[in-house]
Amino acid sequence: MNFFRFAAPQAFYPLAGRLLPWFAAATVLLTMAGLYVGLVVAPTDFQQGEVYRIIFIHVPSAWMAMFIYLVMAAYGVFTLVWRTRLSALMTRALAPTGALMAAIALYTGAIWGKPTWGTWWVWDARLTSTLILLFLYLGYMALIAAIEDPVRADRAGALLLLIGVVNVPIIYFSVRWWNTLHQGASVSLTAAPKMAQTMLTGMLLMSLAAWMYTITTALHRVRSLILDRERHTQWVRELVAPVPATAASSQASDPHRQSQP
Amino acid sequence: MDALTALRWALRRDLMIALRRKADALQVLGFFVLAAALFPLAIGPQREWLQRIGPGAIWVCALLAVLLALPRLFESDHADGTLESMLASGQPLAGLMAGKMLAAWLVSGAPLVVVSPVLALSFDLPGELMPLLMLSLLLGTPVLLCIGAIASALTLGLKGGSTLVTLLCLPLYVPVLVFGAGALESSQAGLSAQAHLALLAAGMLLTAVASPFVAALALRISVE
Numbered sequence: 171m172n173f174f175r176f177a178a179p180q181a182f183y184p185l186a187g188r189l190l191p192w193f194a195a196a197t198v199l200l201t202m203a204g205l206y207v208g209l210v211v212a213p214t215d216f217q218q219g220e221v222y223r224i225i226f227i228h229v230p231s232a233w234m235a236m237f238i239y240l241v242m243a244a245y246g247v248f249t250l251v252w253r254t255r256l257s258a259l260m261t262r263a264l265a266p267t268g269a270l271m272a273a274i275a276l277y278t279g280a281i282w283g284k285p286t287w288g289t290w291w292v293w294d295a296r297l298t299s300t301l302i303l304l305f306l307y308l309g310y311m312a313l314i315a316a317i318e319d320p321v322r323a324d325r326a327g328a329l330l331l332l333i334g335v336v337n338v339p340i341i342y343f344s345v346r347w348w349n350t351l352h353q354g355a356s357v358s359l360t361a362a363p364k365m366a367q368t369m370l371t372g373m374l375l376m377s378l379a380a381w382m383y384t385i386t387t388a389l390h391r392v393r394s395l396i397l398d399r400e401r402h403t404q405w406v407r408e409l410v411a412p413v414p415a416t417a418a419s420s421q422a423s424d425p426h427r428q429s430q431p
Numbered sequence: 432m433d434a435l436t437a438l439r440w441a442l443r444r445d446l447m448i449a450l451r452r453k454a455d456a457l458q459v460l461g462f463f464v465l466a467a468a469l470f471p472l473a474i475g476p477q478r479e480w481l482q483r484i485g486p487g488a489i490w491v492c493a494l495l496a497v498l499l500a501l502p503r504l505f506e507s508d509h510a511d512g513t514l515e516s517m518l519a520s521g522q523p524l525a526g527l528m529a530g531k532m533l534a535a536w537l538v539s540g541a542p543l544v545v546v547s548p549v550l551a552l553s554f555d556l557p558g559e560l561m562p563l564l565m566l567s568l569l570l571g572t573p574v575l576l577c578i579g580a581i582a583s584a585l586t587l588g589l590k591g592g593s594t595l596v597t598l599l600c601l602p603l604y605v606p607v608l609v610f611g612a613g614a615l616e617s618s619q620a621g622l623s624a625q626a627h628l629a630l631l632a633a634g635m636l637l638t639a640v641a642s643p644f645v646a647a648l649a650l651r652i653s654v655e
């Protein structure tokens with residue numbers, strides 16, 4: 171089977187439709203399992219008490235926020251170099267989920283920080299670079315929203331993502347250095363105590379759930395984007411109005427349809 | 432013509448235009464000075480405070496002044512069709528971009544470097560900090576301008592483009608600000624500023640080499 175066949179939006183649309191329920195089901199099952207392990211099975215932390223359990227949301231979303239940006243940049247390479255259409259649509263489909271993950275990571279970090287560190291926000295290197303990552307997502311989304319021509323928007327967005335991905339490590343490194351120069355955060359995330367096995371299991375389950383959620387939303391969104399982008403093509407018209415008899419206006423304009431009974 | 436000739440041509444042309452419209456460069460400079468003067472008014476005239484925030488405030492103002500200079504980089508050339516002619520001419524576009532960026536830095540960036548010691552005086556910064564301030568701005572402002580040029584090229588001709596440029600640029604400006612202001616701060620704390628300056632210089636060399644090509648690509652995306 172030629173895998174690259176699915177790089178065509180027309181071929182990917184039904185494939186995404188077939189895969190979607192499976193990923194959605196995996197999202198639900200893994201989230202339930204992860205929450206069960208995280209909230210019920212995992213022991214109470216002897217230092218932080220119950221509040222540490224926010225880690226099961228916080229860490230997976232922070233991972234996904236970083237990872238989705240890398241995936242988008244990889245799709246950006248395809249868009250710029252090979253001018254593939256689907257890759258640009260996938261980038262667009264992933265962006266809102268990436269921004270959401272960054273926002274969730276920041277939000278849960280803040281409500282975790284208040285009881286444990288005594289403050290909603292510290293200018294820790296990780297917090298600051300996640301905040302900047304959120305702004306990179308928002309900048310990308312603002313750019314593609316501002317450009318009307320879809321091809322230009324796709325390519326401009328891809329280039330911006332590539333500039334961003336070069337910068338992400340530099341930003342993280344610079345903020346880290348800046349932080350050590352200032353009075354550092356009183357609590358270091360890197361020196362976390364060794365986790366219990368069940369906590370790790372819960373976190374892995376939740377991370378997998380976050381993966382599945384991302385894939386589900388991206389596939390769902392890309393299907394809409396494909397229909398929107400390819401709305402002038404024959405196959406979308408047939409898909410949207412499959413029965414020729416009901417679409418009287420398209421019959422008149424379409425010579426193929428007129429021959430049908 | 433080869434890339435260097437293209438660079439020289441674009442540099443000469445943009446400098447000549449800037450020379451005939453001196454107000455443009457002065458506006459950026461005026462913004463830099465006035466914005467920096469707002470900080471003492473906002474936080475009070477205490478010497479220790481001014482010395483403490485001075486390097487950071489001057490750096491933030493320089494950063495915003497560069498942002499302010501960006502719209503002029505391509506806007507009028509886009510409006511009168513010069514950019515399309517450049518693209519259609521078949522001449523090395525990266526060379527032309529490099530010339531334009533260098534001219535823009537000479538017109539809008541270099542004056543900031545020259546004026547910065549005066550601002551340092553107004554923040555009561557010690558005299559030995561001034562060469563360091565000028566050097567950090569000398570290395571940092573070209574990076575700001577190069578990144579900004581790419582963002583301007585990407586947003587060419589869009590409604591609300593200059594706001595968008597700000598949104599795109601500011602996250603990418605973070606390392607420059609950290610290393611630039613950090614050089615001064617570590618010097619104030621009695622540490623060596625060498626590492627900050629070396630990183631700033633590395634960033635400057637990297638953007639100086641790469642950004643003309645990236646800006647040329649961005650321009651092709653926007654105009655074609």
